[in-house]
Amino acid sequence: MDGLTNLIVKVGRSVGGVVGTLYQAGRDTVDTVIRNVIPFMAFISFIIGLILTTGIGDWIAKALKGSASSLGGLLLISIVCAIPILSPLLGPGAVIAQIVGTLLGVEIGKGNIPAQYSLPALFAINPQVGCDFIPVGLALGEAEPETVEIGVPAVLFSRLITGPLSVVIAYFASFGLYTASK
Amino acid sequence: MTVSGLVALAAGVTVDKPTGFLGALATAAEDFIKVFNKGGSVLLSLMGGILPTLIVLLTAVNALVRLIGAEKIENLGKAAARPGLQWYPVRYIVLPFVSVFMLTNPMAYTMGRFLPERLKPAFYDSAVSFVHPILGIFPHANPGELFVYVGIATGIQQLGYGLGDLAVRYLLVGLVVIFIRGIVTEAITAKMMSRAEKAA
Numbered sequence: 001m002d003g004l005t006n007l008i009v010k011v012g013r014s015v016g017g018v019v020g021t022l023y024q025a026g027r028d029t030v031d032t033v034i035r036n037v038i039p040f041m042a043f044i045s046f047i048i049g050l051i052l053t054t055g056i057g058d059w060i061a062k063a064l065k066g067s068a069s070s071l072g073g074l075l076l077i078s079i080v081c082a083i084p085i086l087s088p089l090l091g092p093g094a095v096i097a098q099i100v101g102t103l104l105g106v107e108i109g110k111g112n113i114p115a116q117y118s119l120p121a122l123f124a125i126n127p128q129v130g131c132d133f134i135p136v137g138l139a140l141g142e143a144e145p146e147t148v149e150i151g152v153p154a155v156l157f158s159r160l161i162t163g164p165l166s167v168v169i170a171y172f173a174s175f176g177l178y179t180a181s182k
Numbered sequence: 183m184t185v186s187g188l189v190a191l192a193a194g195v196t197v198d199k200p201t202g203f204l205g206a207l208a209t210a211a212e213d214f215i216k217v218f219n220k221g222g223s224v225l226l227s228l229m230g231g232i233l234p235t236l237i238v239l240l241t242a243v244n245a246l247v248r249l250i251g252a253e254k255i256e257n258l259g260k261a262a263a264r265p266g267l268q269w270y271p272v273r274y275i276v277l278p279f280v281s282v283f284m285l286t287n288p289m290a291y292t293m294g295r296f297l298p299e300r301l302k303p304a305f306y307d308s309a310v311s312f313v314h315p316i317l318g319i320f321p322h323a324n325p326g327e328l329f330v331y332v333g334i335a336t337g338i339q340q341l342g343y344g345l346g347d348l349a350v351r352y353l354l355v356g357l358v359v360i361f362i363r364g365i366v367t368e369a370i371t372a373k374m375m376s377r378a379e380k381a382a
Contacts (some may be wrong), residue, residue, distance in 0.1 A: 018249070025244035029237055029322075036326035037236070041228045044329055049221025053213070094314070094327040101333030108337030115341055118334050119351055122314075123359065126330060130310030133288070134303075137310060141294020143302045150374045151303030158307060158367040166359040173355045178343050 044102050051106055060103055068104055069113045071171050074124040075164050082127040082163035084156040091132030100125045115178035120170040127163025131156060232332065236321055243322040252284050259296030262305075273301065274364025275357055278309040279316075287313040287324040300375060304368035308360040315356020318349025 050056060067073030081090055090096045104121050107113045113121075130137065134152045143151065200208045258280055262273040281290040290309050294302045313324045317331040331352065335345050 021248045022241070022245045025248060026241045028244050029240040032240065032325050033233065033237055037233070037328060038229070040326070040329060041225060041233075044333070045221045045225035045228060046218075047221075048224045049217050049219075052224075053217045053220045094330055097314075098327060098329035098333060101330050102336070103333075105333040105335065105337035108334065109340030110337075111341070113337075115338055115343060118338055118348055119355065122331065122334055122352055123355070126314060129314060130306070133310065134306065137288065137291040137306045138294070138302055140288065140291040141297070141302050141306060142292075143294065144299055146378075147299045147302055150371060150378060151306070154303045154371040154374055155307045155367055158363060158370050162359065162363045162366050165362065166355075169358055169362075170355050173351055177347055177351060178338065178341075 040098070044098070047099065047102065048106060051103070060107070064104065064107055065112050068107070068121055068124075069117055071120070071167070074117070074120050074167050074171070078124040078127045078163045078167045079160070081125065082159040084153070084160065087128035087131035087156060087159060088134075089132075090128040091130060094126075094129065097126045097129070116174050119174040119177055120167050123163075123166040123170045127159050127166065131159065228336075236325070236328075240322045240325065243320060247284055247322075250284070255280050255284055255293070256296070259293045263297045263301070270365065271361065273297070273305065274308045274361045277305070278312045278360050278364075279357065281309055282312050282316055282323050283320060286322065287327070290323075300371060301368060303371045304364045307367040308364035311360045311363050312356055315352050315359075318345070318352045 051060065067077060081087060101122070104113060104118075104125070108115055108118055134155050135148050138148045138151050199205070258272070258277055262269060262277040277293060278290070281293040284290075285292065287310075290313070291306055293309070294305045297305050314327065314330045316323045317328060318335070321328055331349075335348060338345060338348055
């Protein structure tokens with residue numbers, strides 16, 4: 001009889017644990033969505049509304065069309081974003097990358113930029129990722145202050161090389177992406 | 183006269199376009215509200231389109247991560263610290279992927295604590311560069327910065343193409359890029375450290 005009781009307690013406990021975990025996961029998710037995702041959606045929606053209804057869109061389209069629909073233009077964007085002084089300024093919250101990404105998305109949707117360029121563009125707008133966060137990120141990894149002192153410029157300089165390189169890799173990886181079959 | 187007759191009569195009447203000062207004000211007001219009407223419809227399509235899937239997906243993956251337990255990946259961190267060429271892919275591909283997936287941004291960078299000092303900047307560079315390429319398939323890793331990917335993906339969706347191809351390629355190219363980034367940053371860090379030692 002004892003064995004049976006133990007079994008029931010054990011089953012009950014583990015089922016309760018799983019359900020509790022799932023419930024907690026749901027709570028965390030809704031929390032993140034309300035606090036991080038929806039506010040950004042509201043902000044982005046306003047920007048898209050502004051672009052689509054006013055003349056700003058045409059102006060941006062002209063500026064982006066030239067630079068974002070050629071490998072050279074994308075490389076230029078990535079080099080500018082990777083300049084060691086600019087990259088920490090462009091980094092915070094990835095806000096710049098998110099806005100530029102949305103602008104490019106609008107132009108891709110309108111057909112002004114070929115869909116194939118979506119992949120290299122994702123890398124061109126983002127060589128500054130995390131450049132604002134290097135000291136904190138290293139501290140999270142329990143790095144010594146001397147490591148931080150060297151690590152910050154090391155990462156920033158590395159981006160100057162790897163930023164444009166990532167665009168080139170993505171460009172070659174984008175062959176056959178959303179191109180019409182003949 | 184029947185009701186339907188009245189309606190037909192009313193439909194035939196058109197109002198003149200407002201002119202003059204008040205007319206200009208009215209046009210301006212309409213243009214003003216048009217911006218927000220458009221924005222509102224974009225917001226609704228985002229909330230109706232992405233959000234429900236995102237919430238369910240986030241819940242499932244969050245639960246999975248909790249059930250597995252984040253502490254399970256510590257052994258991987260220790261393995262990645264080993265010297266030798268064969269551990270490079272572990273350090274700059276497997277470890278960043280697993281830490282970003284399990285611990286998400288920004289806690290993923292805490293895995294750097296298992297590595298020697300000279301490798302920490304390279305691991306950070308590698309891990310932080312992966313918080314966006316993973317978004318196409320696993321948005322739970324960095325939901326606050328979703329629009330780096332979703333912004334461009336929305337354009338692709340408007341053209342009527344599937345997103346799977348872009349998401350997979352973004353992830354795979356991302357893995358190649360973080361591997362290269364880790365190696366380059368490790369080399370630069372090594373050079374700068376030896377220079378600092380000489381100066382000291």
